[in-house]
Amino acid sequence: MITTTDLTKVYRSRGREVTALDGVSLHVEPGEMYGVIGRSGAGKSTLIRCVNLLERPDSGTVTVDGQDLTALPGPRHRAGRSLRQARTGIGMIFQHFNLLSSRTVRGNVELPLEILGLTRRERARKALELLDLVGLADQARAYPAQLSGGQKQRVGIARALAGDPKVLLSDEATSALDPETTRSVLQLLRDLNRQLGLTVLLITHEMDVVKAVCDSAALMEKGRIVEAGVVSELLATPGSRLAHELFPVAGAVPGGDRTVVDITFHGDSAGQPVISHLARTHEVDVSILGAAMETVGGRQVGRMRIELPGHPDTNAAALAYLRERGLTVELPAQTAPATGPAPLDRSPAPTEQGPTDELAPEGTR
């Protein structure tokens, strides 16, 4: 539904050059929710602006719904008629909502309908229909200043859906919202994705957003996509950085005669009492150093860092058992404090923090 090939974009100002995009190729399947995650400055904002050509890439192509947008003629800095036409079929929502304070909620939703050239009556009908869809029909006459952040973003979503788009671009749409509101807005996006078959490309710096709603994800760093794929498959990939960042397991890896194992649960294995079974059948004392378990896309997934007494060689049978149960097993480097790459979130959720003490009692959070 969305394909970018080899996008590059360099910003030049006062002799300095900043490479925002350095050969980005991305493919979003129809009906998919695709999350691009990265720190600020990674180029994700530029990437999403290139998809509807709010930014024109220096090179590379953008194809949305089979149409090569980069090939559409535009008189210099302005968008030509054909590009403007294509944009009416691509919805976009923003971090700071970008609603007109001079218009009512309904007036805001009607703006794209005015651009589409609908009559007054059609506009009113469609706007109320859209507001109903996002659960704000009763606020049609309110002004944006009278709404909460979550409500404003719902208006933004209603407005983005005005042109019956097949694609919705979300530019950090939940980053200005509190966690609870974030969840409800994400849930709305997920519902729209399911009900309308809407393809959603979202960019975020919050791993939780990807965890909560994304089918696929890409990790962006310094203008490049360093890893991309279907989330459930990434979790099953040993050494996946996204898997590490989605489920960062804390817990120092002590040296000495111990075996520290990072295991990733995905799919069916998550429902089984693997750890207690391991302890019983192999008669080993298992300490859980840290764990992060969650439901992703309706399935239980997560990662856990456990510790077994004895050298890894002596635990070969136990490790083989874990692999047999369909878990991904990794031995982190035995250098404390090895916790994988630093999480992207500056403040990881408490559930992702495991006990860090070597003698920590068993148990997960």
Add this chain to the structure above:
Amino acid sequence: MTWSQMEPLLTQGTIDTLYMVGWATFYAVLGGLPLGVLLVLTDKGGPLRNVVANRAIGVIVNVGRSLPFIILLVALIPFTRFVVGTAMGPTAAVVPLAIAAIPFFARLVETAIREVDHGLVEAAHAMGGGTWTVVGKVLLPQALPSLIAGLTTTVIALIGYSAMAGAVGGGGLGTLAYTYGYQRFEDEFMLVTVAVLLVIVTAVQLIGDGVVRLVTRRTRTG
């Protein structure tokens, strides 16, 4: 000078002043609004970015703004005569007043429009809107309170300028204050004229503020 002598003069003077300021304001909006919008659109980063056009408009506006009005008034006499047929009277005074007010208002329009959040412009573009959609449906409506405040400032500046127009026979309250109050040492007449001007300026400011409040009230309060 008695009140019965003053009254017809004051009435005519007030009418002339309002006439001059009214028409000059009309032309200030007619010329200043598009110029101010173009100053923003042609600037770098704007959708119609054009360095030459932007500089040219900028120079015209700056020249118009830096000339002392009294100089402009005299310098424009041939032009005024060409346009109106005479350089005397309130109608003739409208010409220099309008020409002074257009760049004045244009700068205020530019400032007001620059204050509009760029995110809104981006949102309109993302919806498929073109430049004129952005101007007509985003920039002008969002800047409306600032535009009205700017217009109020322009009208009040014009009232001041119109008094100067009196010095070259423009008519209005300025002429009265100058010929009767200053040249004939009629201190009372001077005071009354100033009082009338004060009332007009205050009324304009109050009306302007009131309208600004009216258009912002619904958007700012919760």
